[in-house]
Amino acid sequence: MxxxxxxxxxxxxxxxxxxxxxxxxxxxxxxxxxxxxxxxxxxxxxxxxxxxxxxxKSKDEIFAELLRRGQTGYGAFVSEIAGRQLPAADKLRAISEAWLALGNSWAYTLLIHTARMSETSTDQLRREVTGRFTANLGPVAEIVAQGQREGSVVPGDPTELALYFVSLIQGLTLQRAPGVEVPVGIRAEGVVRLFLAGSAARDA
Amino acid sequence: MxxxxxxxxxxxxxxxxxxxxxxxxxxxxxxxxxxxxxxxxxxxxxxxxxxxxxxxKSKDEIFAELLRRGQTGYGAFVSEIAGRQLPAADKLRAISEAWLALGNSWAYTLLIHTARMSETSTDQLRREVTGRFTANLGPVAEIVAQGQREGSVVPGDPTELALYFVSLIQGLTLQRAPGVEVPVGIRAEGVVRLFLAGSAARDA
Amino acid sequence: MxxxxxxxxxxxxxxxxxxxxxxxxxxxxxxxxxxxxxxxxxxxxxxxxxxxxxxxKSKDEIFAELLRRGQTGYGAFVSEIAGRQLPAADKLRAISEAWLALGNSWAYTLLIHTARMSETSTDQLRREVTGRFTANLGPVAEIVAQGQREGSVVPGDPTELALYFVSLIQGLTLQRAPGVEVPVGIRAEGVVRLFLAGSAARDA
Amino acid sequence: MxxxxxxxxxxxxxxxxxxxxxxxxxxxxxxxxxxxxxxxxxxxxxxxxxxxxxxxKSKDEIFAELLRRGQTGYGAFVSEIAGRQLPAADKLRAISEAWLALGNSWAYTLLIHTARMSETSTDQLRREVTGRFTANLGPVAEIVAQGQREGSVVPGDPTELALYFVSLIQGLTLQRAPGVEVPVGIRAEGVVRLFLAGSAARDA
DNA sequence: CATGAATGAGTTTTCATTCAT
DNA sequence: AATGAATGAAAACTCATTCAT
CATH class of the missing domain: 1.10.10 (Arc Repressor Mutant, subunit A)
Structure with missing residues (x-):
């Protein structure tokens, strides 16, 4: 035909x-x-x-699809990292570095939060976005738990710590947007160290 | 008359x-x-x-004024905290608690970043916002430095740590937007602990 | 204020x-x-x-309001006629004449039917339009019943006859649209006569 | 080949x-x-x-062809009926029944009138549609004339009566559109009776 | 001061039509 | 013949801003 x-x-x-x-x-x-x-x-x-x-179909659909792909891609990336044969600290460092290096990460971050609010966006979309966000927290929490078993990561609820880690990264990506000039360097190493326990971290 | x-x-x-x-x-x-x-x-x-x-005069002026007041208010609050006679840890805790408790903090956070980025907003506004943001980092950096002198806060460049602290708080406020249900508690205590040195805090 | x-x-x-x-x-x-x-x-x-x-609010709302007013006005007109102290035949004639004389009646007729179909229009609107149409049939049916009591109108279910009467008028208004040239005169008298009983009327 | x-x-x-x-x-x-x-x-x-x-060639051509076929088919049907060896009343009944039974007749009716009016459609199309409509009135007028000779149909100009007959049928088909629920039965018999003279009709 | 009607310049959205494959 | 991507022009709709009252 x-x-x-x-x-x-x-x-x-x-x-x-x-x-x-x-x-x-x-x-x-x-x-x-x-x-x-x-x-x-x-x-x-x-x-x-x-x-x-x-x-x-519409502008909203573009946003929705953008988010879907962005979050899915990020989830895949984090899962892949979590599955590697590496110390937890290195895994966290890899995530930080990748995310901070990515040029558009701040745009995704804003997009996520723009979509999550806004009466405009449907409940459906909000649920999807929040669902994926929560799901993507899983692998990070695993890494945290691994680090705690290894003794390298600070104690505490792994999911809570994962949320802090991700929020910190997100907060920092926003500072990297063009037109924003913070008078300090942002270093993956510095981020990770906050989550590391023991003398290694403290005495660096 | x-x-x-x-x-x-x-x-x-x-x-x-x-x-x-x-x-x-x-x-x-x-x-x-x-x-x-x-x-x-x-x-x-x-x-x-x-x-x-x-x-x-215009819609932009509303945004600008909103930001001006929001940032100025926050700056005053942080300065006031910094000036108190308290251990640094308590000061950081006070900031976290206040900011996380505030209902609309996430909206301000988004507003700040929206303003900083959009090509739409004037350079003037962008500069103002970034300037105030940077200025507001000062008192937090002071607190961090105080904490380092006291031995309670992790080592590192105070301004860099202040930026991490503020970014983390901002990242977390975004998770508190309505329609967002992260399946984890967000606790000021948990946030502060990441910045505390010493076995008591990190190895608890 | x-x-x-x-x-x-x-x-x-x-x-x-x-x-x-x-x-x-x-x-x-x-x-x-x-x-x-x-x-x-x-x-x-x-x-x-x-x-x-x-x-x-929208183009549809214009249509809806147009219909509402048109149908309501027509209903009021028909009710008023029905309430007069006149022979039924004269009432029917008055309705026919008025409706056929009205320049835009055909537009209303088309509008009604355009609105009643069309997936576009909401069920709500469809129900309203149909409801008013049905309601407007009432006074005409009354006139028909009156005529039957007087012996001037043909026998049959009054509502059914009213529907025929209204449909005929509507069908005829469509023939009066600009650009449509039917090679015959349309006369209110001719319309009414179809509904009149008795040798005088029907066999004239 | x-x-x-x-x-x-x-x-x-x-x-x-x-x-x-x-x-x-x-x-x-x-x-x-x-x-x-x-x-x-x-x-x-x-x-x-x-x-x-x-x-x-174009969307308009689809409409034009649709109308051409619809009207031509209707014309052929009416001519065929007119040519039968039957009393006029039966012929009218046959036309009514067929037209009212047809599922999409209302759509054709609306299409005809939409085409006849819109400034959009070409003069050419308008003329064609009106021409065919008028031509299709012929056979019906013939039937009416036949009925008048037989004494079964009410007196009056045959073409005028034909127009009323067709308009009534058209008006009624519009009431059969989906989403329209007129609370009355529409019966071919009832329609035809309006055009019948004499005691048979009157006393039914 | 206060109001909300009015405007015009944008933005989103639709769709008949064309065209390369 | 058949497909559906691509386009451009027009239509629906939005909204910051102005202004008469």
Whole structure:
């Protein structure tokens, strides 16, 4: 029936979709989340406005998909780290470094929180975002627990500590946004050390 | 006509102004920062749209004033704490508790970061906000330094640690936004302990 | 508090509202119901597009209000006729004449049916429209019953006959739309005669 | 290549064409005439948007063809009835019954009147539709005249009465649209009786 | 001061139509 | 023939801001 390669079409579609999403997060990083229009996104992606609507039902859907992918990607990353054969301290350091190095992480952070509030966004979306956030806390809590068994991480409820760790990282990514100049260096090492127990940490 | 009236007028004006600003932050907390209109603010404050423009030149001015007051208030609070005759640990605890207890702190946090980033907001505003943020880091750094002298706080550059402390608090306030249910308790005590040195605190 | 006359404001609002609605039905009569834009309506009313939205939440609301008023007005008219001290035949004639003489009746007729279908319109609206239509059948049925008692109207279920009467009038109004040229005169007298019993009327 | 194939191709084309038109009227019945898009029609027909354009030059052509076929079919039907060897009353009854039984008749009725009025549709189309409508009045007028000769139909100008008859039927089909629940039965018999003279009708 | 009507410039969204594959 | 991506133009809708009262 169809004279075109269905599978290839699917791939092209996914490629375009991803391209639009990437352009969206990039332009949001430049213009600020609240003030990006579909027109901005389309221009950034080099496609027409109408075409963006070919891939996404609405602006909200773009945000939702962006969050879905961002959170899922982050979750996969954290899980992968958690599964490695490494001391917990190194794992935490790897997470910090990766997240702080990532250029757009602050945009995701703001996006998450923009989506979680806002009457505009549906309950459905809010639930999804919160659910994924909570789920992504799991691997970090595991790492914390591992570190506690190893004696390298401070005592306390692992999930609570994981939340502090993630919140701290998130709080810090916000300080890395363009236009924000904090007069101090932000170092993954410094972040991790707060969670480390014993003389090694204290006496550094 | 009489100075009495002028003075009273001033008071009335200030009262209205403050009321509009409070209503603004409240409605922003409900509808999301990006999507509050002047109409929303006016409705929330129980005044007319036109009347809002009697007190503020523009929407941006509302945001700017909101930030100015929020940051100034926070700065005063932190300075006051820093000046008290207390162990550093208690001071940090006091800051954490106050900030985490405050209902709208997360909205201010988002507002700050929204303002700092968006291309929309003027350089002027961005500079002001960043300047105040940096200034507000000072008292916290002092407390950290005091704690290090007392031996209660972990070693490291005081300003850097202050930034971590503030970022962590900010990151945590975001988790307290309505519609967000993190399955963990957030405790000021837990936050402070990360910054405390010594076996009592870290190895408890 | 308010330095303006509230009551007068209310009156002005109602006046503008009515003016926009009138302009809407007029322009719809010219351009066709499906193809009137808010811009057309605004232009016809001599106001800005934004101002139309000051009075109506959406295009659908304009349609809904138009229908509400049209049907209510028609209902009042029919009830008034039904209450007069006249032979039933004269009442039917009065209704036919008025309805056929009215320039925009066909537009209302189409609007009613456009609204009653269309997935777009809410169930709520559909129910309202159908409810009013049914209610408006009542007075006509009364007239029919009166005529039957007087011996001037053909026998049969009064409500059924009323439905036929109204449907015939509606069907005929559609033939009076501009651009439609039926090669025959449409006469209220001819319409009414179909419902009249007796040799004088039917065999004339 | 062979004439066989060419012929078969023609048949296939005609089949597809008819299928698309049927789907169009069906979806228009569901979504409302004004709000069906080519996409809706394509989806309803189970073909691609592009493919619809292989069969029709434009959306307007779909409407035009739909009307052409609908009116032509109706005309053929009425002519056939008019030519039968039957009393006029039976002919009228047959027409009423057929038209009222037809599921989509109301959609055609609305389509006809939408087309006749909207400024959007070309003069050409309007003329065609009105021309066919008028032509289709002919056979009905003939039946009426026949009935008058037989003494079974009320007196009056046959074309005028034909117009009333058709308008009544059209008005009634509109009451049969889905979502419309008139609390009365619509019976072909009741319709026809209005046009019948003499004791048979009157005393029923 | 207070009000809310009015505006215009944007933004989102829709959709008929074209076109490469 | 068949597909659905891409486009552009138009339509719906929003909203900061101004202004007469």
């Amino acid at each position: 169809s004279p075109r390669n269905v599978e290839k079409d699917q791939q092209m579609r996914e490629k375009r979709l991803a391209h639009i999403l990437e352009s969206a997060i990039e332009i949001m990083a430049v213009k600020g989340i609240g003030s990006v229009s579909i027109g901005d996104i389309a221009a950034a992606a080099g496609v027409s406005v109408g075409n963006v609507y070919h891939y996404f | 009489s100075p009495r009236n002028v003075e009273k007028d001033q008071q009335m004006r200030e009262k209205r102004l403050a009321h509009i600003l409070e209503s603004a932050i409240e409605i922003m907390a409900v509808k999301g920062i990006g999507s509050v209109s002047i109409g929303d603010i006016a409705a929330a404050a129980g005044v007319s749209v036109g009347n809002v423009y009697h007190y503020f | 308010s330095p303006r006359n509230v009551e007068k404001d209310q009156q002005m609002r109602e006046k503008r509202l009515a003016h926009i609605l009138e302009s809407a039905i007029e322009i719809m009569a010219v351009k066709g119901i499906g193809s009137v834009s808010i811009g057309d309506i605004a232009a016809a009313a001599g106001v800005s597009v934004g101002n139309v939205y000051h009075y109506f | 062979s004439p066989r194939n060419v012929e078969k191709d023609q048949q296939m084309r005609e089949k597809r064409l008819a299928h698309i038109l049927e789907s169009a009227i069906e979806i228009m019945a569901v979504k409302g005439i004004g709000s069906v898009s080519i996409g809706d029609i394509a989806a309803a027909a189970g073909v691609s948007v592009g493919n619809v354009y292989h069969y029709f």
